[in-house]
Structures are given as C-alpha cells and as structure tokens.
Amino acid sequence: MIWIEEIAKYEGKEVEIHGWLYNRRSSGKIHFLTIRDGTGIIQGIVLKDEISPDTFELVDRISQESSIIARGKVKKDDRAPGGYELEIKGILLVHSAEPYPISKKSHGTDFLLSNRHLWIRSRRQYAILRIRGEVTFAIQEFFNSKGFTRLDAPIFTPSACEGTTTLFEVPYFDNKAYLSQSGQLYAEAGCMALGKVYTFGPTFRAEKSKTRRHLTEFWQIEPEIAYANLDDIMKLAENFTTYIIQKVLNKRKEELDILERDTKPLELIKPPFPRITYQEAINLLDKQNKVPKISWGNDFGAPQETYISQQFKLPVFIHRYPAECKAFYMKRDPKDPRLALCVDMIASEEYGEIIGGSRREDELAVLEQRLKEFNIPKESNEWYLDLRRYGSVPHSGFGLGLERLLAWICKSSHIREMIPFPRTIDRISP
Amino acid sequence: MIWIEEIAKYEGKEVEIHGWLYNRRSSGKIHFLTIRDGTGIIQGIVLKDEISPDTFELVDRISQESSIIARGKVKKDDRAPGGYELEIKGILLVHSAEPYPISKKSHGTDFLLSNRHLWIRSRRQYAILRIRGEVTFAIQEFFNSKGFTRLDAPIFTPSACEGTTTLFEVPYFDNKAYLSQSGQLYAEAGCMALGKVYTFGPTFRAEKSKTRRHLTEFWQIEPEIAYANLDDIMKLAENFTTYIIQKVLNKRKEELDILERDTKPLELIKPPFPRITYQEAINLLDKQNKVPKISWGNDFGAPQETYISQQFKLPVFIHRYPAECKAFYMKRDPKDPRLALCVDMIASEEYGEIIGGSRREDELAVLEQRLKEFNIPKESNEWYLDLRRYGSVPHSGFGLGLERLLAWICKSSHIREMIPFPRTIDRISP
Numbered sequence: 001m002i003w004i005e006e007i008a009k010y011e012g013k014e015v016e017i018h019g020w021l022y023n024r025r026s027s028g029k030i031h032f033l034t035i036r037d038g039t040g041i042i043q044g045i046v047l048k049d050e051i052s053p054d055t056f057e058l059v060d061r062i063s064q065e066s067s068i069i070a071r072g073k074v075k076k077d078d079r080a081p082g083g084y085e086l087e088i089k090g091i092l093l094v095h096s097a098e099p100y101p102i103s104k105k106s107h108g109t110d111f112l113l114s115n116r117h118l119w120i121r122s123r124r125q126y127a128i129l130r131i132r133g134e135v136t137f138a139i140q141e142f143f144n145s146k147g148f149t150r151l152d153a154p155i156f157t158p159s160a161c162e163g164t165t166t167l168f169e170v171p172y173f174d175n176k177a178y179l180s181q182s183g184q185l186y187a188e189a190g191c192m193a194l195g196k197v198y199t200f201g202p203t204f205r206a207e208k209s210k211t212r213r214h215l216t217e218f219w220q221i222e223p224e225i226a227y228a229n230l231d232d233i234m235k236l237a238e239n240f241t242t243y244i245i246q247k248v249l250n251k252r253k254e255e256l257d258i259l260e261r262d263t264k265p266l267e268l269i270k271p272p273f274p275r276i277t278y279q280e281a282i283n284l285l286d287k288q289n290k291v292p293k294i295s296w297g298n299d300f301g302a303p304q305e306t307y308i309s310q311q312f313k314l315p316v317f318i319h320r321y322p323a324e325c326k327a328f329y330m331k332r333d334p335k336d337p338r339l340a341l342c343v344d345m346i347a348s349e350e351y352g353e354i355i356g357g358s359r360r361e362d363e364l365a366v367l368e369q370r371l372k373e374f375n376i377p378k379e380s381n382e383w384y385l386d387l388r389r390y391g392s393v394p395h396s397g398f399g400l401g402l403e404r405l406l407a408w409i410c411k412s413s414h415i416r417e418m419i420p421f422p423r424t425i426d427r428i429s430p
Numbered sequence: 431m432i433w434i435e436e437i438a439k440y441e442g443k444e445v446e447i448h449g450w451l452y453n454r455r456s457s458g459k460i461h462f463l464t465i466r467d468g469t470g471i472i473q474g475i476v477l478k479d480e481i482s483p484d485t486f487e488l489v490d491r492i493s494q495e496s497s498i499i500a501r502g503k504v505k506k507d508d509r510a511p512g513g514y515e516l517e518i519k520g521i522l523l524v525h526s527a528e529p530y531p532i533s534k535k536s537h538g539t540d541f542l543l544s545n546r547h548l549w550i551r552s553r554r555q556y557a558i559l560r561i562r563g564e565v566t567f568a569i570q571e572f573f574n575s576k577g578f579t580r581l582d583a584p585i586f587t588p589s590a591c592e593g594t595t596t597l598f599e600v601p602y603f604d605n606k607a608y609l610s611q612s613g614q615l616y617a618e619a620g621c622m623a624l625g626k627v628y629t630f631g632p633t634f635r636a637e638k639s640k641t642r643r644h645l646t647e648f649w650q651i652e653p654e655i656a657y658a659n660l661d662d663i664m665k666l667a668e669n670f671t672t673y674i675i676q677k678v679l680n681k682r683k684e685e686l687d688i689l690e691r692d693t694k695p696l697e698l699i700k701p702p703f704p705r706i707t708y709q710e711a712i713n714l715l716d717k718q719n720k721v722p723k724i725s726w727g728n729d730f731g732a733p734q735e736t737y738i739s740q741q742f743k744l745p746v747f748i749h750r751y752p753a754e755c756k757a758f759y760m761k762r763d764p765k766d767p768r769l770a771l772c773v774d775m776i777a778s779e780e781y782g783e784i785i786g787g788s789r790r791e792d793e794l795a796v797l798e799q800r801l802k803e804f805n806i807p808k809e810s811n812e813w814y815l816d817l818r819r820y821g822s823v824p825h826s827g828f829g830l831g832l833e834r835l836l837a838w839i840c841k842s843s844h845i846r847e848m849i850p851f852p853r854t855i856d857r858i859s860p
Contacts, residue, residue, distance in 0.1 A: 005577060065820045067821040067823045095792075095822040097819065097821045100820055115813075117816060120620070129579060133581070140567055140570060150562075152649060154851040170600045179600070189547035189548075192468070194469070194550075195433065196468065202631065204585075384547075386545075386548060390528060394524075421616060428588050428602060430813035
C-alpha cells in the first residue's frame with residue numbers, strides 16, 4: 001500500500017490505496033470516485049469495460065465514508081485535483097458506512113461541533129489540521145535551531161498567574177489546585193537554568209465570553225530568554241513569525257488552496273515589522289472617526305486593533321503600554337515609569353493580537369511592591385521571588401496563542417476550527 | 431555576547447559570556463571560576479597579575495549563583511571540562527546572590543523538590559532537562575519524517591478512558607469535566623481523518639501510590655495509524671525507540687557524561703527487538719525461582735518485568751496478553767479469542783514497561799458488548815462507536831510515557847527528576 005501524499009513517486013505503476021470514499025459521480029459507463037486516505041485526495045476512475053461486472057455494480061452501491069482498498073494504475077493528469085488519477089483495477093469494500101450524517105448541504109455549527117469526530121474528515125477541517133501540524137512542528141524546529149531548550153511547564157499550579165476570575169479550580173486529593181493559565185513564571189525559572197527556553201502546552205481559562213476568539217482550553221508557546229531585553233524579543237518574534245509563515249507557504253500549499261486562502265498577504269511577511277509605541281497608536285486613533293478613540297491608560301479592544309492593523313501590510317508591534325493596564329510582572333520603562341516594557345504583536349489582515357511579551361521585573365523590592373499593588377498573595381509566589389534573590393538577570397519573553405496564529409494563517413473567523421476538539425463554556429464533548 | 435554551547439567557534443577570540451557563577455576555587459594569585467549560562471559550563475581563569483586589583487578582589491567576593499558578565503579570551507585546553515577555558519579580562523557583577531540554599535552537601539528530596547525552581551540549575555538536573563528537550567524534539571522529528579500529523583487531544587473530557595479510580599474531576603461552569611488520562615480515543619478519530627496521527631501532551635491520573643514510577647501529571651505520546659496491525663506498530667515502536675536513543679547519543683553526549691551514564695547498553699539498541707508472547711513470558715518465569723511466578727490471566731508486576739528484561743540485552747516486546755487483564759478497546763486475537771492483540775515494550779536495564787499498544791476493536795457489535803462487560807456507559811462513548819459505524823478500518827497504535835522513557839535513557843531511579851516541575855499526591859508546588 002502507498003499513501004496518496006507520495007503518489008507522484010508511483011507514476012505509471014500499479015498501487016494500492018487504503019482509504020475512504022469521499023464522493024462519487026457516475027454516468028452509465030464510468031464512475032468517478034474521490035478517495036481520501038488522510039494524507040491526500042485522489043480521483044479514481046472505474047470504467048465499465050475494464051472491470052468485472054460485479055465490481056462495477058458494487059462501486060455503484062458504496063456509500064459515502066465507507067472504507068475501501070483501491071488497486072489501480074497511477075496516471076498523471078493535470079486536470080485532476082492533486083495532478084494524478086488512479087485507473088482502478090479492483091476495489092475491496094472494507095466496511096460499508098451507515099448513511100453519513102454530514103452532507104454537502106450546510107449544517108449548523110452546533111451539529112458540526114457535536115460531530116467533530118467526523119467533521120474533521122471534511123476537506124476544509126482536514127486542511128486546517130494538516131496546517132496546524134506543520135505549524136506546531138515549525139515552531140519547535142525554529143526554537144531548536146536557535147538553541148532553545150523546550151521546558152514543559154506544569155498544568156497543576158498552586159496559584160494564579162493571569163488574574164483569578166478565569167481560574168479553573170481542581171479538587172486535588174485533600175487539597176486544591178488550579179489549571180495553568182500560562183507557563184510563563186515557570187519559563188522564567190527555566191531560563192535561569194537553561195538560558196533560552198520555551199514552553200509548548202495547553203493552558204486554561206474559564207472564559208465566560210462566547211466570542212469567536214475564546215476557548216477554555218488553548219495551546220500557548222512561551223519563549224523566555226535570560227539577559228534579553230524588549231528589542232531582543234521583538235526581533236525574535238518577527239523572525240519566528242516569518243519562519244512559520246514561510247514553512248506553511250512552502251509545505252502546505254495544497255492545504256492553503258483547499259481553504260482558498262489568498263497567500264499574497266502572507267508572502268509579503270518578512271522582517272522588520274513596523275514598531276509603534278502605545279502613544280503613537282493612540283495618535284493614529286485620534287486622527288480617525290471610524291472606531292472609538294481610546295484615552296491614555298486604557299487597553300485597545302478589537303475595533304482599535306483592527307483599525308491599527310489596517311494601517312500596515314505587515315504585523316505591527318505596539319510597545320510600551322501604560323503599566324496600569326498590564327500584568328504585575330512587567331518591568332517599568334526607566335525612561336518613563338508610567339510605561340511597561342511590553343509589546344503586543346498585532347497580526348495583519350485584521351487578526352488582532354497574537355503575541356504578547358515583555359521584559360520582566362528583575363528587582364526583588366520592586367516586584368514585592370507590585371504583588372502588593374495587584375493584591376497577589378506573596379506566600380505562593382516566594383519561589384518566583386527567589387529568581388530575584390539568587391542571581392537575578394534582565395530577562396524577557398513572549399507568549400503566542402497557537403489557535404489565534406492559525407486562525408490568521410488559515411484566514412478563518414472561528415478559532416474553534418483551529419483545534420481538533422474545541423472546548424468552550426458550553427462544550428466539552430465529544 | 432555568545433553562548434557557551436558555541437564556544438568552539440570562538441577559539442582565540444575575545445568573547446563575552448552572560449551567566450552565573452557556579453563554583454569558585456581560589457589560590458593567592460589565581461581564581462578558577464566555573465561559569466554556567468544554561469547552555470554549558472566553562473572554566474574561567476582570573477590571574478592577579480593580568481587584571482586590576484579591584485576586579486581581582488571583587489571576584490573573591492562573588493557569591494554562588496550570582497549573575498555575572500565575563501569578558502575574556504577563549505583558549506583550547508583539553509584538561510578543561512568542555513575542552514575550552516576563558517582567560518578572563520573583566521568581570522561585571524550583575525546581581526549578587528543571597529546565600530544560596532542548595533550546596534554540595536546532600537539535601538533531602540523534599541527540600542530539593544521544594545526548591546525545584548533553583549534545583550534545576552544544578553548540573554545533573556540541567557543535563558536531564560537538556561536530554562528531555564532533545565527527546566521531545568526527536569520524537570516529533572521522527573513522526574514528522576514519516577508523514578504523521580500531530581493531533582492535540584483535548585484535556586477536558588466528558589468521560590474516562592482508563593478506568594474511573596484515577597480520574598481528576600473538574601467543576602466546569604455548571605457542569606463537570608474530567609482531565610484526560612490518555613488521548614488515544616481522540617487519536618483513533620484522528621487517524622480516520624488524517625491517516626497517521628500522534629498526540630503529544632500532558633495526561634493526568636490521580637495516582638495515590640507514592641512509587642518512584644508515578645506522577646499525577648505526565649506526558650504521553652500516542653501514535654495511531656489507520657489500516658495498521660499489531661506487527662506494524664511493533665516495527666514502528668522499535669524504529670521509534672532506536673531513533674530517539676541514537677539522537678540522544680549523538681547530540682547529548684556531554685549531558686550523558688554529566689549523568690555518568692554508561693552508554694554501552696544504549697549503543698546496542700537497534701531493530702529488531704525480541705518478541706515473545708505472554709505465554710512465552712509465563713514459561714520464562716516458570717523456569718526460575720527468583721521472583722514470584724504468575725498464573726495465566728494475571729498481568730506482570732515490576733518484579734516479573736524486571737526478571738524478563740534481564741533475559742535480554744534489548745528492549746523486549748511481550749504480545750498477546752489475556753484480554754481480561756487489558757483495556758476494553760483492544761481487539762481479540764481471531765486465532766485465540768482469550769487473547770488481546772496487544773503489546774507491551776519492556777525497556778532494557780530493568781526499566782519496565784515504557785510502551786503499551788494494541789490493535790483496536792473495529793467491529794461495532796463487539797465493541798458495544800465490551801462496553802457492557804466493562805460497565806462503561808454507552809451514551810458518552812457514542813462518538814467513539816461512530817468510528818465503527820462510518821467506514822470502520824483495522825487500526826492500531828501505542829502510548830509512550832515520556833518520563834519513563836527518560837528515566838531509562840538517563841538511568842535514573844526517580845521519575846520525578848524527569849519533568850521540570852513534578853506533581854505527585856503530596857506536591858503541586860512550586
């Protein structure tokens with residue numbers, strides 16, 4: 001047997017494909033079968049004159065999504081999707097599928113999500129998951145080539161990192177634990193031991209908002225680097241983003257075609273990305289009347305991010321936000337202590353924030369003061385304070401939301417398509 | 431600045447290293463500094479005659495784990511650990527560490543685990559985490575090169591996969607969810623959509639046993655392949671294991687040296703691994719008197735696995751266990767329905783089971799019967815049964831416990847060293 005993905009190697013040869021019937025069109029003397037095997041799709045031709053009458057008649061009865069083994073000769077055909085066709089010599093029906101619930105007519109979202117285990121067989125979902133696979137590998141390839149060590153942050157944590165309102169609490173034997181909202185604090189400990197680290201894992205937020213941009217379970221990648229400053233991580237973030245986009249453009253062209261993704265905006269992406277300060281972003285907003293302006297000290301919402309992103313062809317870095325709208329661990333700008341040394345990267349094509357990073361506060365006394373201001377208990381963060389007691393160093397890092405990055409690459413308006421089995425406030429199955 | 435890992439490229443040049451003071455020996459006119467930067471360790475020499483008196487005196491006062499920037503010339507020296515030395519021209523003290531709690535004297539395990547955020551800076555823990563990083567990448571490289579798509583299984587699940595006694599239950603808004611014990615059922619859905627998939631993520635078991643082999647949070651890798659049988663996954667497992675071991679031997683030699691790992695047993699590892707049936711394993715045990723024998727129908731415990739592993743230099747596959755001691759989803763052997771088409775891979779050097787796999791039951795009626803026998807509610811598994819309604823195919827897969835694999839590679843007796851922040855019944859911090 002061979003996989004459809006490698007069909008080009010077998011031109012002119014007889015092969016066996018193990019897959020499923022995706023679609024069939026028939027005329028009196030010919031069946032056109034679309035066969036999928038999870039690595040690609042190929043058109044199979046069954047000619048009445050070249051096959052036994054029993055087999056020809058069998059093919060007429062094979063239902064959608066039945067599993068089949070097809071034997072035939074590989075023929076180059078530029079008109080066929082994928083560029084090759086299979087002249088079928090024999091078909092074995094492995095399992096005859098019951099009437100398949102997902103048809104070509106449009107289904108409601110809830111129905112599709114309830115059938116997610118089957119929906120992922122559809123071309124669009126298949127293409128998205130193949131792109132997700134490519135992106136997850138490219139991310140690790142990038143960091144690996146730059147000497148980062150992957151550091152798996154724990155999921156069970158004793159305390160909150162990003163605010164307590166969205167914490168999932170878990171009964172833990174006679175105690176309780178919280179599901180990690182971010183691996184960052186652990187990545188900070190990691191970079192003091194391993195220099196350059198990145199986390200790659202699921203994180204959890206009990207998001208009550210039913211928006212298109214929120215999941216309760218989502219994957220984050222969080223690099224953290226000892227002795228790095230804000231400029232270093234902006235450079236890292238733009239090289240990182242470019243590497244991933246290039247990899248997908250090179251290796252997942254077919255999948256982008258299935259999604260009908262216009263790749264021109266992605267092809268433009270290369271460093272350097274524009275960098276503007278929070279203040280410059282405020283000024284941009286002040287000059288227009290399409291979206292509500294923002295007064296100094298407030299964070300941008302989706303409308304503002306969209307407007308700002310429309311002013312650039314590339315992703316844009318907005319840096320140095322007012323410290324009051326950002327997290328406790330961010331270092332203040334020594335040139336203007338009202339500001340945090342932080343950066344958000346807003347994707348192009350109106351996809352909003354996908355990366356958020358900062359230099360971390362490295363002075364013990366200042367960090368202790370911040371914990372107080374943010375009402376965060378000191379006891380459970382003593383270990384984190386230790387990082388400032390024993391060889392504190394300047395250090396910086398960022399967090400990337402995998403599903404948001406993918407929504408942009410795939411140009412999808414629904415983040416729930418970007419993960420195999422999405423979890424939201426009203427869905428934990430299948 | 432440069433990273434110590436790439437020091438060889440800078441022989442004879444003056445460089446700057448950003449790191450921490452790991453150790454110091456001093457005589458009247460010379461300081462030997464061991465400097466670590468998270469990518470390696472280098473010895474720095476400070477000669478009284480070649481540096482300002484202030485700097486020489488400063489070096490004398492730098493405490494362990496203080497962060498320092500060292501400038502100096504790179505000199506090849508075969509006697510030095512790593513093969514290079516730094517002739518120091520200048521030292522900048524970035525942060526003077528408080529008296530460091532971890533010294534060379536031996537500390538209790540609980541103390542070290544409570545200081546895990548600092549303990550990971552020690553050479554042994556550093557080496558283990560670098561090897562872990564290499565292994566996580568090698569695993570994905572292997573599957574990627576073989577055309578597998580990574581499929582992230584969900585963490586929040588509606589029901590149990592591996593028995594209900596070790597389930598973590600999480601209040602989920604007005605409902606409840608369970609933390610995933612295994613991604614396998616989702617990988618099965620995935621392989622029907624994508625042909626060959628693997629999961630790579632944390633899984634959870636509320637293990638009450640305080641053994642050296644159990645964590646409540648551990649990482650599993652679970653490949654699943656459509657149209658694959660038991661032989662196929664044994665071949666995959668041996669190639670996979672060999673690939674990872676070779677990669678670590680080639681790329682993490684220095685780290686294996688730090689662990690004083692005798693690499694000869696690892697160098698032997700290449701396919702094919704011996705394959706014995708459960709019955710043959712029983713026969714082996716019957717011939718000896720060192721460990722308790724097992725009567726047919728029971729699973730092996732650690733003493734039996736150890737004895738069996740001692741009979742081979744390579745990891746050994748034990749296949750076709752009695753179905754009654756294995757999971758509900760395993761297919762029976764058509765040649766002897768008392769047996770499951772399953773396999774455990776027992777590591778060499780007495781490291782016990784690290785891989786468990788099987789062919790999955792693909793017939794709807796049989797699987798429904800199994801659910802009944804195992805008292806598993808059918809409703810929450812309807813989606814899983816759907817995989818047998820719509821184009822069911824023979825399929826097989828296995829699960830690998832990452833930390834157990836690492837314990838073997840590192841020859842450690844404690845699985846808790848194999849993960850950055852271990853979680854056990856009595857520990858969820860730091």
